[in-house]
Amino acid sequence: MTKVIKLALVASVLAGGLSANDVLKGSGASFPYSVYQKWTKAYYKATGIKVDYISKGSSKGIKDAKARQVDFAGTDKPLSPKVLKQNNLYQFPGVVGAITMGYNIPGVSNLKLSRSAIVAISEGKIKYWDNKLITAANAGLKLPHEKVTFVHRADGSGTTFNYTYFLSKVSKEWRHTYGAKKSLNWPGNQHIGGNKNTGVASLIKQTPYSVGYIDYADAQKNGIVMASVENRAGHYIKPELKAFQIAAAKANLDPKKDFYSIIADPKGAYSYPIVAATFILVPAEKQETNKKVTAFFDWSYKNGQEIAKSLGFVPLPDALTDKIRKYWEEKGIR
Amino acid sequence: MEKIFQKLSLSSASLVLVILIGIFITLFSAAKPAIEEFGLHFLVDPTWNKEVPVEGTADTINTALNNADEDIIEDEDDMILDEDEESQTKTLYGGLVPIVGTILSTLIALSFALPIAMGIAVFLAEIASKNISKFVGMAIELLAAIPSIIFGMWGLYYFAPIISDAFGGYQVSLLTAGLVLGIMILPFMAAITRDSMNTTPDVLKESAYALGATKFEVVKDIIFPYSKVGIIGSIILALGRALGETMAVAFLIGAVYSLPEKITDPTISIPVAMAVNFGEASGLGESALFYLGLILFVMSFIIISVAKFYFLKKVKL
Numbered sequence: 001m002t003k004v005i006k007l008a009l010v011a012s013v014l015a016g017g018l019s020a021n022d023v024l025k026g027s028g029a030s031f032p033y034s035v036y037q038k039w040t041k042a043y044y045k046a047t048g049i050k051v052d053y054i055s056k057g058s059s060k061g062i063k064d065a066k067a068r069q070v071d072f073a074g075t076d077k078p079l080s081p082k083v084l085k086q087n088n089l090y091q092f093p094g095v096v097g098a099i100t101m102g103y104n105i106p107g108v109s110n111l112k113l114s115r116s117a118i119v120a121i122s123e124g125k126i127k128y129w130d131n132k133l134i135t136a137a138n139a140g141l142k143l144p145h146e147k148v149t150f151v152h153r154a155d156g157s158g159t160t161f162n163y164t165y166f167l168s169k170v171s172k173e174w175r176h177t178y179g180a181k182k183s184l185n186w187p188g189n190q191h192i193g194g195n196k197n198t199g200v201a202s203l204i205k206q207t208p209y210s211v212g213y214i215d216y217a218d219a220q221k222n223g224i225v226m227a228s229v230e231n232r233a234g235h236y237i238k239p240e241l242k243a244f245q246i247a248a249a250k251a252n253l254d255p256k257k258d259f260y261s262i263i264a265d266p267k268g269a270y271s272y273p274i275v276a277a278t279f280i281l282v283p284a285e286k287q288e289t290n291k292k293v294t295a296f297f298d299w300s301y302k303n304g305q306e307i308a309k310s311l312g313f314v315p316l317p318d319a320l321t322d323k324i325r326k327y328w329e330e331k332g333i334r
Numbered sequence: 335m336e337k338i339f340q341k342l343s344l345s346s347a348s349l350v351l352v353i354l355i356g357i358f359i360t361l362f363s364a365a366k367p368a369i370e371e372f373g374l375h376f377l378v379d380p381t382w383n384k385e386v387p388v389e390g391t392a393d394t395i396n397t398a399l400n401n402a403d404e405d406i407i408e409d410e411d412d413m414i415l416d417e418d419e420e421s422q423t424k425t426l427y428g429g430l431v432p433i434v435g436t437i438l439s440t441l442i443a444l445s446f447a448l449p450i451a452m453g454i455a456v457f458l459a460e461i462a463s464k465n466i467s468k469f470v471g472m473a474i475e476l477l478a479a480i481p482s483i484i485f486g487m488w489g490l491y492y493f494a495p496i497i498s499d500a501f502g503g504y505q506v507s508l509l510t511a512g513l514v515l516g517i518m519i520l521p522f523m524a525a526i527t528r529d530s531m532n533t534t535p536d537v538l539k540e541s542a543y544a545l546g547a548t549k550f551e552v553v554k555d556i557i558f559p560y561s562k563v564g565i566i567g568s569i570i571l572a573l574g575r576a577l578g579e580t581m582a583v584a585f586l587i588g589a590v591y592s593l594p595e596k597i598t599d600p601t602i603s604i605p606v607a608m609a610v611n612f613g614e615a616s617g618l619g620e621s622a623l624f625y626l627g628l629i630l631f632v633m634s635f636i637i638i639s640v641a642k643f644y645f646l647k648k649v650k651l
Contacts, residue, residue, distance in 0.1 A: 030613075057613035149504070154589030154606075156614025178385075182614040185383045185591050192506055192600045193589030195610060202490055206505055 024292055026053040028061020028074030031158040032095050032278045034217065036074065038307045039300040046303070051296050058158050058182065065089055065281040072293045073281045076158025077182070078260045088284045090331055091258045092324045094297065096248040096314040099163050099274040100239040102204045102224035103211040105129060105144070111227040112137045112236045115273075118229065119171040121150055121211060124188010129209060137230070144209070147190060151203045151212030154193030156183035162276035163213045166264040213274075216244070217312030231273040232265055243272035244314040251277065253320060255327040275314075282333065290333035298325065298334070361631055364624035371618060372427060376625060379428025382591040382607075383619065386426055427622035429604075429629060431591050435508065436603040436630065438594070439583065440576040442512025443519055447572065450516075451523035452565075456553055458524070459531035471528065478521035486585035489514040494586065503598025504588060511587040511603070515579055519572035526571065530564020531557050563646060570641045577634045580605035604630040 026036070033055035040051040056064070058075040065073035066087050074094060084091055101113050113121075117133040120126045126133060129143040153160045165180035178184060186193075192207075194200035200214050201222040211227070216239055219226050228236040237243045250271050251263035265273045280297065282290045301324075305315040316324070328334035372379070454474065458467045493514060494505035501509060534557050542552045558565075588600020589610055604626050615623055 059614045059616045063616070154584070154602075155610035181383075183383060183611055185381070189592065191590060192504055193602075193610075194506075195584045195589065199490070199585055203506065206491075206495055 022050060024049070024051040024072070024289070024296065025070045026051065026072045026074065026293075027056045027064050027070050028053075028281075029058045029076045029158050029278050030055040031058075031076050031097060031162075031215065031276070032074060032313065034311050035095050035304070035308050035313050038311065039296075039304045042304065042307060043296055043299055046299070049292070049296070057156065058161070059156075062281065065283065068283055071282070071286070071289045074278060075281060076276065076278045077161055078262065078277075078279045079258075079281065080260050081258050084258050084260075084281075089281050090284050090290070090327075090333065091260070091279055091281050092297075092327060093253055093259050093277045093316060093320070094280045095308055096244065096251075096263070096275060096277045096316060097312070098216045098239060098244045098247075098272055098314070099159060099166070099213050099276065100216050100219050100226040101211060101229060101274075102201070102214045102219045102226050104204050104208055104225070105146075106208055108141060108143065109225055111141070111225075112230070113227045114230045115170045119167055119174055121148060122167055122186070123174070124150065124186070124190055127190065137236070146209040149207050149210040150186070150188070150191040151200055151207065151210050152184075152186055152191060152193055153197075153200055153213075154195050157196075158182065158276070158278065159197070159213070159215055160184060162262070162264060163274065165262050165276075166274045169265045215312070220312055229273055231269075231271055232267060233269045233271075235269055237270065237272045239272055241309060241312075241314065243270060244275055245317070247271035247273070247275040248277075248314050249317045249319070251275075251320075253277065253323070255323050255330075259324075259327075284331070284333075287333060294328045294334050358628075358631065361624055361628040365621055365628045367618060368427065368621035368625040372622070372625075376427070376429050376622075377433065377629070378430050379426070380430040380591075380593055381426050381428045382431060384426045385423045425618060427619065427625075429622075429626050431593055432602050432604040432607040432626060433629060433633075434593060435587065435601040436577060436605070436633075438508055438601070439512045439515055439587065439603055440573065442509065442597070443515035443576045444569070444573065446513055446516035447520045447523060448569065451520050451527060451568075451572075454520075454524040455527035455531055456557075458528045460549065460553060460557065471525070474521045474524050477517075478525065482518065482579060482581040485514055485518055486582035489582060490585045498598070501598050503596060504600050506586050506588040507598045507600050508587065508594050509597045511583045514582055514586055515576050518579065518582060519576050522572045522575065523568045526568035527561070527565050530561040530568075533564070534560045566641065566645050570638055573641070574634060574638060577630065577637070578605055580609045584609055 033053070036053045040053055044050055053074070058077050061073035061075045062079065064070045066089075079087075079089065079091060101118065103111055105111065114133065114137045117126065117137065120131075120133050126148050128145050129148055130145050135141075135143055161180055161182045164174075164178065164184060167178075168175040168180045178187070192203060194203040194212075197214060197218040200212055201218050201224060204210050204212050204214065204224055205222060214224065216226075226239045228238045231237050246268055247266045248263070250266040250268040251261070253259045253261055253263065259279065263275055263277050266275065280293075282293055301316060301321045308315045325334065368376070454470075458471055458474075462470065489510060490506070494510050497507070497510045497513065498505040503509075538556050538560065539552055542556050547555070583603055584606045587602055587606055589602050589606055590600045591602055592599075594601040608623050608627055611619070611623055
């Protein structure tokens with residue numbers, strides 16, 4: 001009898017161990033977490049293969065990938081080819097998302113924000129809504145003489161990195177003074193911090209005359225009004241999936257540089273400017289698990305488009321996914 | 335049997351000490367780089383996460399930046415500085431703002447909760463009929479069982495707008511965080527105070543009444559002096575909780591690294607600074623967070639032991 005129990009125990013431990021090996025483990029960036037989570041679920045339904053992605057933040061993802069603690073890691077901040085080589089990692093983009101300027105001005109629903117206005121708001125230099133930098137772009141709109149409250153993320157996040165990266169591209173002064181960072185000691189004294197996207201969303205909603213950066217998915221989910229943003233060509237672009245897609249298609253992601261590039265502020269007359277790609281890192285030496293990882297992303301690129309769209313993200317354009325597949329083949333991980 | 339029992343209880347008692355020392359050592363070793371870098375100046379420095387050029391290289395940086403200056407950077411490599419690469423700037427961290435925020439929010443919470451908790455306890459122990467006392471007592475204990483995230487969300491969605499309507503200023507502020515913190519520590523104080531009040535011997539109370547004392551006089555002169563030890567114990571427990579509360583405060587304090595000028599200004603506390611930054615922190619930033627944690631650890635230790643040894647001794651005499 002005891003033998004049977006022992007056998008059963010051994011068998012169950014073995015089985016547990018085996019099935020644990022079947023799970024692809026990933027960790028990292030929280031920005032694309034909602035998409036990856038739904039992709040893994042759909043992938044499991046379709047193929048029976050389990051993928052487990054934990055949202056820990058980009059820095060921890062990079063750490064995990066370097067320490068070989070996961071099969072793949074997500075990061076919003078791409079690593080340079082040099083660093084990838086040092087750590088023996090490969091890199092490719094996962095999905096593209098957009099950051100919007102959500103605001104709350106009672107009675108105003110079609111605000112336009114110029115590039116300089118966004119920088120000035122972030123720098124805490126615009127005190128009131130009827131500031132010239134804002135009214136200049138909004139002829140016909142009566143903006144009140146009310147204090148501007150800028151809402152930002154309190155926690156370190158890829159969203160903040162991508163937003164400050166955009167600011168750095170737009171403004172020389174911003175680049176020199178603050179740069180692109182995951183968390184920032186925000187200048188000025190008319191700003192408040194919200195914890196995670198939920199916190200930012202509710203602060204914008206509850207604070208009249210506030211404005212803040214928030215990813216498109218959460219802004220939409222919470223019914224926050226979003227401003228049209230001036231792009232590089234000087235057009236004011238409404239935050240819409242179509243505009244994000246145009247931006248993603250213009251992005252210059254080069255497989256020769258391991259896709260090392262940030263796509264904020266792309267060219268094109270109709271591109272929405274504050275877009276961000278998020279990346280996947282895989283350890284180069286683990287060919288077999290990498291094939292499983294790339295199979296998952298391959299499937300997701302093909303079948304996960306609707307899921308990504310429903311969450312306010314943009315599926316990668318076909319031209320890009322073709323490049324990524326080629327990159328995989330070159331590296332022998334497909 | 336006797337010996338086993340003795341050893342078991344001894345080891346469980348010493349386990350607490352071992353864990354405490356273990357936590358201290360871990361915190362200290364993780365905080366060491368930041369301690370070496372900033373020293374005690376950390377305690378009075380109000381800047382956090384501020385980049386400054388490394389001394390002596392300021393000129394070279396400026397020329398490098400000016401040379402690389404184009405309005406729009408085409409080559410992304412110029413922009414992204416990897417954490418692995420050597421940078422010519424260093425980042426400064428100082429803990430003054432979170433330290434002040436922690437102390438102030440705790441003080442607001444205590445000064446709000448203390449009188450109410452005492453009122454509740456007196457009501458439950460002396461004034462209310464047994465049925466009502468049982469019912470309200472249960473409600474108080476349930477309040478203590480609510481997870482802090484719920485206090486945070488409730489505070490953000492429903493309480494914060496009321497506060498900013500009543501007092502002006504921002505919705506998320508020192509005041510909002512302090513008041514919600516006060517509500518959170520209230521049940522601890524009320525329940526323990528009530529229990530210690532209940533231990534007042536009936537003989538004492540009855541004799542006082544027999545001498546013609548009013549209810550107020552009995553509460554003031556018999557019950558309060560008798561249960562002082564328990565009351566201070568409850569305050570210490572609540573203080574400990576208020577100092578370390580994270581989730582609820584993270585939603586309500588505004589998480590801004592600036593010293594509050596008014597009570598309705600947003601600021602930040604140590605636990606919140608640690609919680610919101612830890613996910614994306616690395617290197618010296620991570621060490622600075624551990625330094626903050628060490629400060630909180632030592633701070634609560636000092637406050638609680640002062641309360642324990644000084645006040646309790648004073649009361650007992």
